[in-house]
Amino acid sequence: MMPRHNEHLESFKKLDKWIKESQWSGYDPYDIKSLSWVRSIARKANGNKFYEGVREMLYELFLLFPKTSRKLFAVKPSKNAKGIALICEAYLNLYRVFGSEEYLELSQKALNWLIENCSQQGDGIGWGYPFNWQSQALVPANTPNGIVTTAAAAAIWEWYKHTGNPDHLATCIKIAKFLASLPKYQRNHGEICFAYTPLFQNYVHNLNLFIAEFLMKVGFETENSQYLDLSKKALTYTLKDQHNSGAFDYEGPPTAPRFHFDHYHTGFVLRMLYNMWKITNQQQIKESLDRGYEYYLKNLFDGPIPIFKPNRKFPIDIHSIAEAVNCLSQLSPDYPRGLSKAISTLDYGIREFQDEEGFFYHTIFKSRLLLFTPRKSKIPHFRWGQAWMLNAYSHFFKATQAQN
Numbered sequence: 001m002m003p004r005h006n007e008h009l010e011s012f013k014k015l016d017k018w019i020k021e022s023q024w025s026g027y028d029p030y031d032i033k034s035l036s037w038v039r040s041i042a043r044k045a046n047g048n049k050f051y052e053g054v055r056e057m058l059y060e061l062f063l064l065f066p067k068t069s070r071k072l073f074a075v076k077p078s079k080n081a082k083g084i085a086l087i088c089e090a091y092l093n094l095y096r097v098f099g100s101e102e103y104l105e106l107s108q109k110a111l112n113w114l115i116e117n118c119s120q121q122g123d124g125i126g127w128g129y130p131f132n133w134q135s136q137a138l139v140p141a142n143t144p145n146g147i148v149t150t151a152a153a154a155a156i157w158e159w160y161k162h163t164g165n166p167d168h169l170a171t172c173i174k175i176a177k178f179l180a181s182l183p184k185y186q187r188n189h190g191e192i193c194f195a196y197t198p199l200f201q202n203y204v205h206n207l208n209l210f211i212a213e214f215l216m217k218v219g220f221e222t223e224n225s226q227y228l229d230l231s232k233k234a235l236t237y238t239l240k241d242q243h244n245s246g247a248f249d250y251e252g253p254p255t256a257p258r259f260h261f262d263h264y265h266t267g268f269v270l271r272m273l274y275n276m277w278k279i280t281n282q283q284q285i286k287e288s289l290d291r292g293y294e295y296y297l298k299n300l301f302d303g304p305i306p307i308f309k310p311n312r313k314f315p316i317d318i319h320s321i322a323e324a325v326n327c328l329s330q331l332s333p334d335y336p337r338g339l340s341k342a343i344s345t346l347d348y349g350i351r352e353f354q355d356e357e358g359f360f361y362h363t364i365f366k367s368r369l370l371l372f373t374p375r376k377s378k379i380p381h382f383r384w385g386q387a388w389m390l391n392a393y394s395h396f397f398k399a400t401q402a403q404n
Contacts, residue, residue: 011350012393014358025077026382032075034131066379081127082148083383084110086391088155093394097401114152119144124178127152137200145197150210176218179211191237203252205238206265209272239288246295262309263300263320267327274331304344315365321349322388329399360385
């Protein structure tokens, strides 16, 4: 399937226009869930069927009436470091593809914002979300975490590779110091899993590999054996937990297997494995990637639609659409058959999710309040949807340009 260049370019330009007019500020799926009374209900839902039902109905009302609920509870749009990191990388990619100085200037503007809004963490630096969020403990707003920090790290690394500016490398080294300092679970002698935040230990494969991949790049660039050793151990932890089917669970040991093989987290894992294989040319990584890629294509799509999990189509989420386009495009130099799937998924996303104003809707979900009929939640979440789609477009255009 050949890309319909004019249609994709028109869709991209509409999204780009909307992002510029937003001034990089917007809503997020988790902003309203950060309200103290919502978090209280969510905590009470643990092991309590009544409050679990209340929580789920409340969350569904937020999906059915996303803008009204935020206005009602005075949730304001905000700038999100991860969203700005994603568009920083995206605009640099777009400059490389199209040669427009405007894209380079936008990427530079986003880069400056990231540098000005980082948090000092000992000798390192990091970034967090602009709202409180509840995990196994409350994580206060702007607490640096691995997932936001690695998104910023990826953008700043690309600026370093683009310019060779030693200041950018120095920033990457500060980021690596923070990431290397995060709590680590050690399983056996040669395996570790990085924690999401400095506040507690958890065991999430995609985050573990985001950190491992960045430490590997900085480790080789600066000949830092500590970072290379940490990267190797984190990679080993995740490779050893891959299922025989090729799937990766969301969480790893010591958490009991949940068999939670969702779309976008799988895409994250595959992209990081691909990057680490390209850096090292290690056959073990390639074999794991091959199995994971086959599982991904066979089990996490329904035609062009990126489904939530195997045997569960809904919710169909803009995050999954963006990740599908991103993952399949980035891997296409060595897995070229995925590019046709990226094209069909992008076409589906434009057709079903893009508003006339240019932004992309949040999700299509089955409403329990409306007899399980599919409904669209038509709110433009900046980080979750718009920034990810711009980033996906940038990698898609790189891939199709290379193919042509």
